[in-house]
Structure formats: structure tokens, C-alpha cells
Amino acid sequence: MADGPTINTIAERAGVSIASVSRVLNGLPTRQETVRKVMAAADELGYVRNAVARSLKSRRTHQVAFAMADVGNPAYLAMLREIQPVLKAAGYRLVLHSTDAVVADEIDVLHSLGERYVDGLIMSPLRVTEAHLEMLAAARAPVVIIGSVPEGTRVDNVRADSRTGVRLAVDHLYSLGRRRIAMINGPLDTVPGAARGAAYREALADLGLAYDENLVQIGDFYRAEGGRAVAELLARVPDVDALMCANDLIALGALDVLRAAGKQVPEDVAVVGMDDTDLAAASWPSLTSVSLGSAERGKAAAELLLDRLQGGDREPRLVTVPPRLVVRASTAGSEAIAYERTDRKEGGA
Amino acid sequence: MADGPTINTIAERAGVSIASVSRVLNGLPTRQETVRKVMAAADELGYVRNAVARSLKSRRTHQVAFAMADVGNPAYLAMLREIQPVLKAAGYRLVLHSTDAVVADEIDVLHSLGERYVDGLIMSPLRVTEAHLEMLAAARAPVVIIGSVPEGTRVDNVRADSRTGVRLAVDHLYSLGRRRIAMINGPLDTVPGAARGAAYREALADLGLAYDENLVQIGDFYRAEGGRAVAELLARVPDVDALMCANDLIALGALDVLRAAGKQVPEDVAVVGMDDTDLAAASWPSLTSVSLGSAERGKAAAELLLDRLQGGDREPRLVTVPPRLVVRASTAGSEAIAYERTDRKEGGA
DNA sequence: CCCCACACGGTAAACGTTTACAGATTGCCT
DNA sequence: AGGCAATCTGTAAACGTTTACCGTGTGGGG
Numbered sequence: 001m002a003d004g005p006t007i008n009t010i011a012e013r014a015g016v017s018i019a020s021v022s023r024v025l026n027g028l029p030t031r032q033e034t035v036r037k038v039m040a041a042a043d044e045l046g047y048v049r050n051a052v053a054r055s056l057k058s059r060r061t062h063q064v065a066f067a068m069a070d071v072g073n074p075a076y077l078a079m080l081r082e083i084q085p086v087l088k089a090a091g092y093r094l095v096l097h098s099t100d101a102v103v104a105d106e107i108d109v110l111h112s113l114g115e116r117y118v119d120g121l122i123m124s125p126l127r128v129t130e131a132h133l134e135m136l137a138a139a140r141a142p143v144v145i146i147g148s149v150p151e152g153t154r155v156d157n158v159r160a161d162s163r164t165g166v167r168l169a170v171d172h173l174y175s176l177g178r179r180r181i182a183m184i185n186g187p188l189d190t191v192p193g194a195a196r197g198a199a200y201r202e203a204l205a206d207l208g209l210a211y212d213e214n215l216v217q218i219g220d221f222y223r224a225e226g227g228r229a230v231a232e233l234l235a236r237v238p239d240v241d242a243l244m245c246a247n248d249l250i251a252l253g254a255l256d257v258l259r260a261a262g263k264q265v266p267e268d269v270a271v272v273g274m275d276d277t278d279l280a281a282a283s284w285p286s287l288t289s290v291s292l293g294s295a296e297r298g299k300a301a302a303e304l305l306l307d308r309l310q311g312g313d314r315e316p317r318l319v320t321v322p323p324r325l326v327v328r329a330s331t332a333g334s335e336a337i338a339y340e341r342t343d344r345k346e347g348g349a
Numbered sequence: 350m351a352d353g354p355t356i357n358t359i360a361e362r363a364g365v366s367i368a369s370v371s372r373v374l375n376g377l378p379t380r381q382e383t384v385r386k387v388m389a390a391a392d393e394l395g396y397v398r399n400a401v402a403r404s405l406k407s408r409r410t411h412q413v414a415f416a417m418a419d420v421g422n423p424a425y426l427a428m429l430r431e432i433q434p435v436l437k438a439a440g441y442r443l444v445l446h447s448t449d450a451v452v453a454d455e456i457d458v459l460h461s462l463g464e465r466y467v468d469g470l471i472m473s474p475l476r477v478t479e480a481h482l483e484m485l486a487a488a489r490a491p492v493v494i495i496g497s498v499p500e501g502t503r504v505d506n507v508r509a510d511s512r513t514g515v516r517l518a519v520d521h522l523y524s525l526g527r528r529r530i531a532m533i534n535g536p537l538d539t540v541p542g543a544a545r546g547a548a549y550r551e552a553l554a555d556l557g558l559a560y561d562e563n564l565v566q567i568g569d570f571y572r573a574e575g576g577r578a579v580a581e582l583l584a585r586v587p588d589v590d591a592l593m594c595a596n597d598l599i600a601l602g603a604l605d606v607l608r609a610a611g612k613q614v615p616e617d618v619a620v621v622g623m624d625d626t627d628l629a630a631a632s633w634p635s636l637t638s639v640s641l642g643s644a645e646r647g648k649a650a651a652e653l654l655l656d657r658l659q660g661g662d663r664e665p666r667l668v669t670v671p672p673r674l675v676v677r678a679s680t681a682g683s684e685a686i687a688y689e690r691t692d693r694k695e696g697g698a
Numbered sequence: 699c700c701c702c703a704c705a706c707g708g709t710a711a712a713c714g715t716t717t718a719c720a721g722a723t724t725g726c727c728t
Numbered sequence: 729a730g731g732c733a734a735t736c737t738g739t740a741a742a743c744g745t746t747t748a749c750c751g752t753g754t755g756g757g758g
Contacts, residue, residue, distance in 0.1 A: 018745085018746095022745070022746060028747095055745090057746050
């Protein structure tokens with residue numbers, strides 16, 4: 001691991017100046033003879049350009065950061081999966097930050113933009129605080145936020161539309177003849193929890209169904225908690241005929257508990273999840289789920305950022321990705337569902 | 350986004366030299382008065398150290414790359430999940446490369462180490478070619494390989510032990526009284542495919558069971574292909590009583606087809622998957638699976654790399670992570686399985 | 699045959715740090 | 729009071745590039 005060659009080494013060996021070496025390496029107009037000599041020297045020495053020195057001079061790192069709450073979360077993973085190739089194609093490397101949804105960590109990431117180790121940032125905060133907004137306003141590099149941001153915040157923004165998503169699901173359940181549609185939600189002080197709860201209420205109202213507090217159960221966005229919440233609900237409302245779950249994990253928990261309670265899905269109780277993760281297709285019965293377009297959001301965010309990096313100044317944009325209802329066995333019954341191919345690669349190694 | 354302050358700006362404002370500024374910022378011994386002035390100036394200006402310039406001078410980027418075949422693959426994801434916090438705790442940023450298992454891309458990543466934009470690399474190639482070995486020998490930064498590497502390759506190496514893993518699974522099936530244990534494998538020209546196929550054969554031999562070609566079916570590492578392979582196998586050997594699947598996706602495909610064929614799992618046919626992905630716990634019946642310790646491998650790799658980055662020279666090390674059999678309903682039956690808590694965070698946003 | 703235009707290539711400065719070295723200041727001892 | 733040690737700080741070089749600027753040499757036109 002001896003010190004690698006620099007343009008100085010090459011210049012010496014080729015008998016030219018470092019300026020010429022640089023010009024050749026950058027494809028600037030140069031005499032054939034010089035090009036040949038430089039190339040030869042570079043090849044022989046196995047020269048590779050030092051990215052750090054380049055960045056220092058050019059003030060561009062060709063790196064972009066993606067900050068998400070949790071590497072393990074399938075929704076973020078779906079974004080990552082789309083962000084990665086878009087950036088790669090444009091010649092950017094991806095720096096990954098996992099903030100564990102800790103606000104201080106997110107602020108830290110925004111602050112670290114000042115270190116200029118990346119050209120831009122895509123961030124998906126669980127909730128946006130005052131501190132976020134301040135840092136955003138002062139950010140030293142372009143930022144794209146995935147998630148909702150207060151009106152008027154001057155930042156590129158990509159949003160899901162969970163309100164419409166919930167409505168799609170509730171309408172679907174209604175159209176299947178269900179009338180006692182419960183909602184199993186996560187904590188109301190999270191952005192998704194609040195939005196999904198409100199949307200549920202609205203959707204019911206629009207369908208002319210009464211809002212019944214007994215049909216709402218708050219747990220947390222995990223499988224076990226989801227199951228527990230459903231158990232409580234069942235004890236209170238044994239004849240519930242549909243569950244609108246605020247995410248897929250909750251829905252999986254619901255399936256566990258319904259199975260244990262001897263309820264048939266979807267005959268007795270139809271179940272809808274949200275986020276359309278890989279788990280939805282894998283479960284049995286497979287889970288009808290509202291896709292909030294994580295993949296599309298990731299892609300849109302990457303494209304917004306690239307545009308900003310290449311384009312320069314323009315007004316901040318807002319992209320809203322429409323949700324999609326993916327109907328599977330947990331509402332439609334297994335015979336209604338064609339064999340679904342949702343493979344993903346997997347090796348081992 | 351005006352040009353941020355540099356140590357020059359601070360030096361001017363504080364009325365000291367840039368050397369003093371640098372010393373203060375690095376906590377080197379300095380007079381109290383100077384420290385105060387510099388800190389004050391830095392605060393007022395909202396100064397943040399430029400990481401690129403620092404890296405150029407110090408020849409350390411505090412970045413580490415992780416190169417994997419596919420961001421979507423749960424096995425790599427599990428590694429990533431462990432690698433991330435280990436690096437973060439040590440003050441390193443994570444650069445993510447997705448190579449799509451294309452050899453040229455992997456070589457590229459190794460080559461790009463010469464650009465010195467990272468201090469080290471963790472790589473998990475699907476198969477290791479001659480070209481890999483050459484580049485590894487010439488690599489300009491420390492590398493840790495997750496996966497098997499030829500004897501004598503001078504590189505830190507973390508391995509799974511799929512041979513023992515397969516044996517655990519086959520022994521388990523045998524102990525349940527199964528004697529017609531089939532293997533559904535992926536392509537034999539992949540490293541995992543070959544290893545798992547051979548291990549299956551060995552395990553049978555050790556149990557005194559005859560190796561029967563009819564019980565081996567090659568497909569690919571995907572759900573649909575897995576299902577197809579099982580369908581063929583069933584047509585040929587209707588009374589098969591156990592399936593050893595080379596990964597979880599294949600096993601999910603197997604469950605699909607067995608269900609369609611009216612076979613009870615595990616009563617008629619027991620099924621074992623491999624890799625113990627999230628899907629295994631989510632499926633129904635939940636899937637007994639051999640964990641090859643992706644998480645542990647990721648962690649070990651990160652630690653090896655850090656040790657090398659901090660420690661300096663030492664002999665290359667080999668860490669082998671033992672497999673673990675995670676027994677679930679697809680072999681033990683659902684009543685035998687306690688409620689399993691395998692939550693993972695999930696928000697939405 | 700001289701001059702000019704032009705193509706090419708070299709010198710040096712710059713990007714923002716860190717750090718070796720030497721100069722300056724302070725304080726203390728004799 | 730002078731000198732020396734110890735402490736602090738400033739100057740400048742270095743990290744490896746890119747690039748503005750200018751000097752050199754060539755060829756062609758007058």
C-alpha cells in the first residue's frame with residue numbers, strides 16, 4: 001500500500017508539466033504526442049485520480065447523502081433501491097445515514113452539510129420540528145425532503161398522499177359490503193399516525209358511515225403491538241368485519257390474532273395493510289395493502305436533487321406521489337388472486 | 350448558499366493566524382485568551398470544518414464503502430443494518446455501492462479505491478473471479494471480503510458456513526422422521542448453489558440415507574422459480590416428505606405450490622428455507638429457516654475493517670460465523686411454536 | 699525575410715486544511 | 729538586569745488537483 005502515483009509522478013516520467021498531465025486526463029485539447037506520452041506513463045504507473053484533491057479544487061464531491069430513520073425499515077429500503085441507481089447513473093456516490101429517528105441526529109446531518117463532503121442531501125424525517133426548519137433554511141447544500149413539510153418551506157419536497165391511500169382502502173372495504181370497518185393505528189403524535197387517523201374519519205364520513213370510537217384502536221407500528229391492539233378490539237367489538245391497519249406490520253399482527261381467534265380472513269374479517277412492503281406478498285393470506293409509492297418517492301427525490309445539482313436555481317418544487325391499492329387475498333380471497341410474481345433477488349453468499 | 354467561512358475568515362476576525370485557529374479547533378494546547386477569541390469568531394460565523402480539505406491533508410476520509418450485489422436483497426440488508434452502527438460509532442461514514450452482481454462493477458469499485466475517497470471497503474461478491482483476486486492484491490486500501498475466497502488470499506475474510514447450515518436443516522428433518530428429503534437448489538454455478546448442493550449430499554451420506562437424483566431439483570433463487578421447481582419435483586416424486594430449500598424465496602414458492610396441491614405443511618411435507626429473512630417469520634405457516642448469520646457477518650466485517658484501519662498491519666484474519674437453525678411452523682407445526690416477536694421498526698412518512 | 703496569429707505547454711496560484719519550524723513573548727532564576 | 733527555558737503563535741510548505749495566464753515555437757502570409 002505504498003503511496004500511489006500522482007500527476008507529479010506522471011509528469012516526471014512523461015517529461016511534461018503537471019498542467020499537461022491534467023489536461024490530458026481531462027480530455028482538453030492537447031498535441032497527440034503529449035497525449036500519448038502521458039497516457040503511457042499513467043498506464044505504466046497504474047495511476048488513478050485522487051478524488052479528494054479533485055473535490056477540494058472543484059468544490060464538488062460527486063457524493064449525495066440519503067438520511068433515513070432506520071436502515072431496516074422496508075419503506076426506506078424501497079426508496080433507497082430507487083435512489084441508488086438514479087444517482088449512480090448520474091455519477092454520484094451514495095452516503096448513507098441512519099438517524100434512528102432521533103431529531104438530534106437529523107439536525108446533525110443537516111449541520112454536517114457544512115463539511116461539504118456531499119453535494120446534496122435527501123432526507124426523510126419522521127416528523128419535522130422547528131429545529132429542522134431552521135437548519136433547512138441555513139443548509140449549505142441542496143436538500144430534498146421526503147415527507148410533509150409546512151406550507152411555504154422553501155425546499156424541494158416529495159410527499160405521499162396517505163389520505164387518499166386510506167380512502168382507497170376504506171372505499172374498497174365498503175364496496176365489499178363491509179360496514180363495521182375498524183382502524184388499527186399507530187401513535188397519534190407521529191405524522192403518519194395523525195394523518196391516517198384523520199383520513200379514516202373523513203373516508204367514513206364521505207361514505208355516510210358513522211364514526212364510532214369503539215372501532216378505533218391505537219397501538220404501535222409493530223407486529224406484536226398490532227396484534228395486541230386487534231385482540232382488544234375484538235374483545236370490545238366481536239362482530240367487526242374489516243380492519244384498516246396503519247401499516248403492514250400491524251396487519252400481520254392482526255392476521256396472527258384473527259387466526260388464533262378462529263376468524264376467517266377475509267370471510268369473517270377483511271384486512272388491509274399499508275405501505276405494501278415485501279411482507280404483504282409473503283404473508284398468508286397475502287395482504288391487501290395500500291402502496292404509498294415509496295419507490296416512486298425515492299426516485300422522484302433523487303431526480304429533484306439531481307436537477308437542482310445540475311440546473312442551479314429554481315423555485316422549490318413539490319411532488320406528490322399518488323397511492324395505489326394492491327388487492328390481495330386478505331380482502332379478495334385467495335381464489336380471486338392470480339399468482340403474483342413479486343420476486344426479488346436473493347443469493348446468500 | 351454563499352461561500353461559507355474558512356479558517357482564514359476566522360483568523361481575520363479573531364485577529365490571529367490560521368495556524369492558531371486550526372490548533373484551537375483541534376484542541377491543541379493554546380492560550381485561554383486565544384481559544385476564546387477563536388471560538389467566539391467561529392460561533393459567530395457559523396463555521397464548520399471542511400471535510401474535503403481535511404481529508405486531503407490528513408489522507409483519511411473517515412468514509413468506508415460497502416459494496417453489495419443488490420440493495421434489495423434482505424441478506425445484504427441485514428449486513429448493512431449491523432455495519433452501519435459499528436462504523437457510525439467509530440466516526441466513519443458509509444458509502445453504499447450496489448453492483449448488481451456484475452463482475453465489472455465490482456472490479457470497478459476495487460479500482461476506485463485508488464481515488465482514495467474511502468479509507469476502506471467491505472465487499473460481498475457473489476462469486477470471486479481471477480480479476481477480483483488480482484485487484485484485491487493491488488488494492489490501495491484495506492478490504493474485507495464477506496464470502497468465500499480461495500485459500501491463501503491475503504485479505505480479511507468473513508464467511509458463513511452453509512455446509513453446517515444445510516446439515517443442521519437435514520438433521521432436523523431427519524429427526525422429525527422424514528426420510529424422503531428433497532433439495533430445491535439454485536443454479537450450481539453460483540457459489541451458494543454449489544456449496545449448498547454438496548452439503549446436502551454430504552449430510553445425507555452421514556445419516557446413511559442414499560442420494561437420489563430424483564430428489565434434487567434445480568431452479569433459481571426466486572419465489573416463482575422455486576415454486577416451479579417444486580411442482581416438477583412433486584410430479585416426479587409425489588410422496589416426498591421434506592423440502593430443503595436453498596433460500597427463503599424458494600421456500601415461499603414451495604409453500605405456494607404445496608398449498609395449491611393440497612399438501613399440508615408440515616404434516617405431509619416439511620419445508621426448510623435458508624437465510625432466515627424477515628419473510629420467513631411473516632409467511633404462513635411461518636418458515637423454519639437456517640440463519641447464516643448475515644447480521645453477525647456484517648458486524649464482524651465492520652469490526653475487522655475498523656481494527657485494520659486503526660491497528661495497522663497484521664496478518665489477514667478469517668472469521669467464520671456459525672449457522673443457526675430457526676425452527677418455526679413449517680417443520681414443527683404451528684402449535685409447537687411460541688409467539689415469536691420479530692418486530693422491526695416501520696413508520697411510513 | 700520578417701512579422702503575426704495561433705497552438706501548445708509550462709509556471710504558479712488556488713482550493714482549505716494541518717503541521718514543522720522558527721520567531722516572539724513571557725516569566726523566572728541568578 | 730540579563731539570560732534562559734518554556735510556552736505560545738505566526739510563516740510557510742504540503743496534501744493532489746485544476747486552471748488562468750503567459751511565454752515559446754511553429755507556420756503562413758505579406
